[in-house]
Amino acid sequence: xxxxxxxxxxxxxxxxxxxxxxxxxxxxxxxxxxxxxxxxxxxxxxxxxxxxxxxxxxxxxxxxxxxxxxxxxxxxxxxxxxxxxxxxxxxxxxxxxxxxxxxxxxxxxxxxxxxxxxxxxxxxxxxxxxxxxxxxxxxxxxxxxxxxxxxxxxxxxxxxxxxxxxxxxxxxxxxxxxxxxxxxxxxxxxxxxxxxxxxxxxxxxxxxxxxxxxxxxxxxxxxxxxxxxxxxxxxxxxxxxxxxxxxxxxxxxxxxxxxxxxxxxxxxxxxxxxxxxxxxxxxxxxxxxxxxxxxxxxxxxxxxxxxxxxxxxxxxxxxxxxxxxxxxxxxxxxxxxxxxxxxxxxxxxxxxxxxxxxxxxxxxxxxxxxxxxxxxxxxxxxxxxxxxxxxxxxxxxxxxxxx
Amino acid sequence: xxxxxxxxxxxxxxxxxxxxxxxxxxxxxxxxxxxxxxxxxxxxxxxxxxxxxxxxxxxxxxxxxxxxxxxxxxxxxxxxxxxxxxxxxxxxxxxxxxxxxxxxxxxxxxxxxxxxxxxxxxxxxxxxxxxxxxxxxxxxxxxxxxxxxxxxxxxxxxxxxxxxxxxxxxxxxxxxxxxxxxxxxxxxxxxxxxxxxxxxxxxxxxxxxxxxxxxxxxxxxxxxxxxxxxxxxxxxxxxxxxxxxxxxxxxxxxxxxxxxxxxxxxxxxxxxxxxxxxxxxxxxxxxxxxxxxxxxxxxxxxxxxxxxxxxxxxxxxxxxxxxxxxxxxxxxxxxxxxxxxxxxxxxxxxxxxxxxxxxxxxxxxxxxxxxxxxxxxxxxxxxxxxxxxxxxxxxxxxxxxxx
Numbered sequence: 001x002x003x004x005x006x007x008x009x010x011x012x013x014x015x016x017x018x019x020x021x022x023x024x025x026x027x028x029x030x031x032x033x034x035x036x037x038x039x040x041x042x043x044x045x046x047x048x049x050x051x052x053x054x055x056x057x058x059x060x061x062x063x064x065x066x067x068x069x070x071x072x073x074x075x076x077x078x079x080x081x082x083x084x085x086x087x088x089x090x091x092x093x094x095x096x097x098x099x100x101x102x103x104x105x106x107x108x109x110x111x112x113x114x115x116x117x118x119x120x121x122x123x124x125x126x127x128x129x130x131x132x133x134x135x136x137x138x139x140x141x142x143x144x145x146x147x148x149x150x151x152x153x154x155x156x157x158x159x160x161x162x163x164x165x166x167x168x169x170x171x172x173x174x175x176x177x178x179x180x181x182x183x184x185x186x187x188x189x190x191x192x193x194x195x196x197x198x199x200x201x202x203x204x205x206x207x208x209x210x211x212x213x214x215x216x217x218x219x220x221x222x223x224x225x226x227x228x229x230x231x232x233x234x235x236x237x238x239x240x241x242x243x244x245x246x247x248x249x250x251x252x253x254x255x256x257x258x259x260x261x262x263x264x265x266x267x268x269x270x271x272x273x274x275x276x277x278x279x280x281x282x283x284x285x286x287x288x289x290x291x292x293x294x295x296x297x298x299x300x301x302x303x304x305x306x307x308x309x310x311x312x313x314x315x316x317x318x319x320x321x322x323x324x325x326x327x328x329x330x331x332x333x334x335x336x337x338x339x340x341x342x343x344x345x346x347x348x349x350x351x352x353x354x355x356x357x358x359x360x361x362x363x364x365x366x367x368x369x370x371x372x373x374x375x376x377x378x379x380x381x382x383x384x385x386x387x388x389x390x391x392x393x394x395x396x397x398x399x400x401x402x403x
Numbered sequence: 404x405x406x407x408x409x410x411x412x413x414x415x416x417x418x419x420x421x422x423x424x425x426x427x428x429x430x431x432x433x434x435x436x437x438x439x440x441x442x443x444x445x446x447x448x449x450x451x452x453x454x455x456x457x458x459x460x461x462x463x464x465x466x467x468x469x470x471x472x473x474x475x476x477x478x479x480x481x482x483x484x485x486x487x488x489x490x491x492x493x494x495x496x497x498x499x500x501x502x503x504x505x506x507x508x509x510x511x512x513x514x515x516x517x518x519x520x521x522x523x524x525x526x527x528x529x530x531x532x533x534x535x536x537x538x539x540x541x542x543x544x545x546x547x548x549x550x551x552x553x554x555x556x557x558x559x560x561x562x563x564x565x566x567x568x569x570x571x572x573x574x575x576x577x578x579x580x581x582x583x584x585x586x587x588x589x590x591x592x593x594x595x596x597x598x599x600x601x602x603x604x605x606x607x608x609x610x611x612x613x614x615x616x617x618x619x620x621x622x623x624x625x626x627x628x629x630x631x632x633x634x635x636x637x638x639x640x641x642x643x644x645x646x647x648x649x650x651x652x653x654x655x656x657x658x659x660x661x662x663x664x665x666x667x668x669x670x671x672x673x674x675x676x677x678x679x680x681x682x683x684x685x686x687x688x689x690x691x692x693x694x695x696x697x698x699x700x701x702x703x704x705x706x707x708x709x710x711x712x713x714x715x716x717x718x719x720x721x722x723x724x725x726x727x728x729x730x731x732x733x734x735x736x737x738x739x740x741x742x743x744x745x746x747x748x749x750x751x752x753x754x755x756x757x758x759x760x761x762x763x764x765x766x767x768x769x770x771x772x773x774x775x776x777x778x779x780x781x782x783x784x785x786x787x788x789x790x791x792x793x794x795x796x797x798x799x800x801x802x803x804x805x806x
Binding site for chain 2: 088119
């Protein structure tokens with residue numbers, strides 16, 4: 001029942017994540033954790049309730065307007081539900097006594113729900129009012145170091161999309177109400193995308209159309225008239241902030257001359273639920289969900305024969321296969337589903353498996369009962385169908401990358 | 404810097420979780436996931452923003468009073484920040500078409516932030532305004548099945564506390580504003596606990612004092628005058644709800660006679676951040692944090708000799724040891740920390756390691772350079788100190804249970 005749905009609408013722009021989608025999201029978070037850890041990121045968790053005082057200090061309490069959910073507590077103190085956490089993290093940094101320059105760069109990130117009171121929530125998870133975001137904040141000793149960190153985080157974003165097998169483009173972007181002097185968006189090219197991009201056919205430069213002059217056709221990098229328009233879904237956004245927040249919150253470190261100095265900051269967002277929704281959007285067809293292999297909710301679906309069919313005896317073989325794959329291959333622990341609705345035909349269940357998007361579907365039929373048993377394997381990503389021995393199957397599946 | 408703190412205060416009753424504490428919490432969540440999965444629980448994720456309509460339908464919009472954070476969106480629609488999700492989950496169940504009795508019991512749970520506008524937040528994470536809770540909701544075909552599920556969840560709670568090595572007691576409790584006819588609390592006995600418990604010295608029956616007559620000294624189970632008072636920290640609460648919510652939301656399933664029937668419900672809470680705080684509270688001493696072994700942020704700390712000391716050459720041995728333990732023992736992947744602040748004495752770093760509560764501290768000194776190298780190992784839980792060969796050390800640490 002709940003096994004087959006992905007999300008279910010609640011209030012406008014809010015969703016129940018059902019078990020299968022949540023499983024995929026948890027894998028995506030593990031992937032992000034891995035890559036953030038690889039560049040020295042430390043995971044923290046900041047409150048959703050943010051005091052108005054913090055936002056007034058940065059000057060954004062007014063600026064954010066109706067996009068921010070605001071509320072009063074029982075003592076009439078003003079709060080917002082954090083749409084982003086520059087203020088909070090900078091306060092946290094500022095509260096730590098004598099941070100030595102040796103401890104920088106400091107990269108703090110969290111994967112939490114964010115809140116944005118969208119005028120018109122739409123496209124399901126793509127533009128919701130409550131969504132998961134990975135937001136990272138960097139603190140550096142000077143501009144040079146901060147820009148180095150900036151590029152290192154951008155590279156790690158690229159690795160994440162590469163590991164997901166997604167086509168992506170990094171485009172020059174506007175800094176909006178976050179501020180700062182340098183900004184990029186990570187976009188997945190897609191016709192349904194809300195963002196208009198300009199990509200240079202000559203040098204590869206790309207930018208969000210927001211950053212260009214109206215009607216501009218000349219590339220700002222190579223100066224050729226080779227810009228073409230395309231559309232994209234924004235899944236990541238990076239900002240070099242300079243000292244905009246660290247100055248306001250007195251986020252200081254002690255430099256090599258033992259003198260307090262203002263930290264240089266960057267902030268880096270990845271839309272977790274957005275990546276999930278956008279990748280399904282760009283990879284799927286009308287009649288089948290397709291997931292990035294690494295974060296497919298389950299990797300393998302094993303189909304035993306229909307009850308009462310000639311191959312009936314293969315049912316046991318299928319059950320044993322499903323169990324042994326999950327037990328013997330460490331990468332497939334918990335990743336193998338047995339579709340034991342054996343009152344249904346193989347064809348009907350195969351169709352369901354295609355709709356749900358298991359990367360590998362193993363059909364256990366009459367051939368599994370032969371002296372040299374073989375199994376039909378359908379690889380959803382390539383569309384290929386193979387007949388493999390048990391050893392061949394184990395060999396194929398042992399190479400599936402999981403997280 | 405941030406490595407050494409656990410939490411940092413934000414607004415009243417709200418906290419930043421720093422990297423070490425978050426790491427422990429993520430382990431606790433994995434433990435809970437394992438145990439919920441073992442009893443058939445399916446993980447979901449429900450919005451924090453809950454429509455007032457839902458809460459009016461159950462009659463709790465007024466009842467919850469000032470404990471609930473309330474807000475308006477930009478269209479002036481009323482919301483609360485979910486302190487608990489009986490309404491939401493029951494609406495989700497009701498929205499699914501024709502759930503067969505064969506699909507029940509259905510156990511849905513989430514691990515998310517909950518919000519409660521406490522009059523006086525106190526005791527750090529023990530009584531916060533924003534905290535993590537695991538809440539599970541069960542749907543059954545009848546009372547008998549629902550009570551069976553109820554006991555199965557209670558047993559799984561017991562297993563969780565046992566695996567954490569915590570002393571716990573399950574006490575009869577009041578149902579409060581959640582409702583229902585049967586309720587238990589899971590309490591960790593502790594002098595700083597806010598809950599007054601009565602425990603029978605004869606039959607072992609226990610109850611929260613709220614459920615008893617004033618001045619009652621007779622055990623309601625064995626009728627002897629053997630009740631004694633003690634204090635506890637509530638870390639879990641279970642409720643058999645009957646049809647209180649399923650009736651109001653028309654949460655129906657199709658029974659064996661193919662007729663729609665109202666589901667019987669239970670709800671089950673575990674205070675995730677509370678367990679973390681309470682277990683540290685009951686296990687630690689004034690000068691050392693002690694964690695339940697399974698969820699200690701890191702299992703092993705390796706201490707290389709002080710720079711310039713006689714054992715200086717053992718520094719490399721220590722570095723290699725830390726690396727090889729983390730690589731060769733699958734249970735210790737990511738669990739080994741090398742404290743390379745070699746300008747500090749072993750004694751000073753050993754003290755820090757004790758304060759931080761690493762279950763195992765390995766001191767690499769002169770003896771590591773002998774023909775038959777040996778290592779000093781301090782087991783924090785037992786207080787024992789041992790001298791072990793590399794093989795002995797690997798053997799000891801390979802048995803450490805991690806999650």
